[in-house]
Amino acid sequence: MPTHHKGPAPEVRALDAFIKLMRASETLLAALRGPLGRVGLTPGQFGVLETLFHLGPLTERELGRKLLRSGGNTTVVVDNLERRSLVYRARSPSDRRCVTVSLTPKGLRWIRRIFPLHAARITEAMGALRPEEQEELGRLCRKLGHALQEGRSPQTAASHR
Amino acid sequence: MPTHHKGPAPEVRALDAFIKLMRASETLLAALRGPLGRVGLTPGQFGVLETLFHLGPLTERELGRKLLRSGGNTTVVVDNLERRSLVYRARSPSDRRCVTVSLTPKGLRWIRRIFPLHAARITEAMGALRPEEQEELGRLCRKLGHALQEGRSPQTAASHR
DNA sequence: TTAAAATGATTTCAATTCAAAGTATTGGAG
DNA sequence: CTCCAATACTTTGAATTGAAATCATTTTAA
Numbered sequence: 133m134p135t136h137h138k139g140p141a142p143e144v145r146a147l148d149a150f151i152k153l154m155r156a157s158e159t160l161l162a163a164l165r166g167p168l169g170r171v172g173l174t175p176g177q178f179g180v181l182e183t184l185f186h187l188g189p190l191t192e193r194e195l196g197r198k199l200l201r202s203g204g205n206t207t208v209v210v211d212n213l214e215r216r217s218l219v220y221r222a223r224s225p226s227d228r229r230c231v232t233v234s235l236t237p238k239g240l241r242w243i244r245r246i247f248p249l250h251a252a253r254i255t256e257a258m259g260a261l262r263p264e265e266q267e268e269l270g271r272l273c274r275k276l277g278h279a280l281q282e283g284r285s286p287q288t289a290a291s292h293r
Numbered sequence: 294m295p296t297h298h299k300g301p302a303p304e305v306r307a308l309d310a311f312i313k314l315m316r317a318s319e320t321l322l323a324a325l326r327g328p329l330g331r332v333g334l335t336p337g338q339f340g341v342l343e344t345l346f347h348l349g350p351l352t353e354r355e356l357g358r359k360l361l362r363s364g365g366n367t368t369v370v371v372d373n374l375e376r377r378s379l380v381y382r383a384r385s386p387s388d389r390r391c392v393t394v395s396l397t398p399k400g401l402r403w404i405r406r407i408f409p410l411h412a413a414r415i416t417e418a419m420g421a422l423r424p425e426e427q428e429e430l431g432r433l434c435r436k437l438g439h440a441l442q443e444g445r446s447p448q449t450a451a452s453h454r
Numbered sequence: 455t456t457a458a459a460a461t462g463a464t465t466t467c468a469a470t471t472c473a474a475a476g477t478a479t480t481g482g483a484g
Numbered sequence: 485c486t487c488c489a490a491t492a493c494t495t496t497g498a499a500t501t502g503a504a505a506t507c508a509t510t511t512t513a514a
Binding site: 136137139142143145146147148149150152153154155156157158159160161162163186187200247251252254255257258259260261263265266267268269270272273274275276277278279280281 | 297298300303304306307308309310311313314315316317319320321322323324347348361408412413415420421422424426427428429430431434435436438439440441442
């Protein structure tokens with residue numbers, strides 16, 4: 133059930149690939165939401181914890197940029213994690229505009245416990261593709277994503293580096 | 294900036310492909326949200342209009358299934374479109390539980406005008422990949438998506454048939 | 455036929471999300 | 485030094501979401 137659109141071949145091809153890409157990512161996300169929800173985390177919250185886990189404390193701005201989320205959204209998600217004592221904020225002494233977000237000991241324990249399960253689930257899901265296929269998929273997505281960021285958007289903007 | 298995770302090679306490979314897939318689809322979606330927003334439509338609303346445009350009137354259930362959205366969500370999005378007189382509901386006479394959603398003349402004009410622009414924008418974005426690459430990407434995503442739906446989820450579930 | 459189960463839609467609730475406006479802080483130009 | 489623009493974050497408003505509960509209707513089974 134690809135595109136139901138009639139038009140020039142390049143357009144049909146592009147729409148077709150686009151729809152399949154969207155469906156795959158939505159289906160994948162849906163498959164992960166269930167298990168994550170069962171431990172009481174949303175994908176957004178998990179993303180924050182995971183990023184802090186792998187990269188260490190970050191400012192909200194850096195977090196939002198890594199996760200491709202707007203600033204306003206980042207604030208809210210961090211709010212919700214802070215309410216549950218999984219992360220804490222500390223205003224930077226050098227630049228008092230910045231807020232550094234860090235994992236609490238509780239948050240660290242949490243993500244240490246959850247992440248392996250999450251990784252295993254992703255590995256299982258991606259197992260539908262052979263190793264070379266996974267690599268090729270990654271390569272194509274990376275190429276596409278990078279090309280798009282050269283003509284980027286306002287607030288969510290991902291300046292490189 | 295791939296996975297920052299150390300682990301068995303298959304796991305690193307899967308996580309890496311996963312992240313790139315997610316980023317590509319999110320970046321793509323972000324690139325389309327701006328223009329769509331400027332004409333006053335959210336991606337969800339656009340999805341409903343487009344689906345009705347290409348497939349004709351559908352029940353809410355069918356709509357939700359096509360768009361991989363929960364029933365509750367479908368109701369709300371259709372509510373919002375109905376408020377703007379872009380679609381209308383009609384209870385099915387044969388099975389009075391079902392509600393058929395159709396485009397109004399106004400909705401039809403709207404989607405006829407918007408869709409070509411949207412398609413052009415997608416075509417342009419996907420232009421970052423060569424034609425064969427687009428096809429390969431589509432193939433891989435389709436394979437992945439289909440495999441996932443064999444072990445699906447509850448309410449959004451995509452029962453085959 | 456009647457009771458129970460299943461189905462389609464809706465409502466409710468909490469969280470996410472973006473955009474846009476607002477606030478505090480910093481750093482630079484005059 | 486004093487504004488002023490840029491930066492980092494927060495708030496507000498509207499829409500999207502999924503999950504779970506509810507209601508009406510249909511179908512099935514006893």
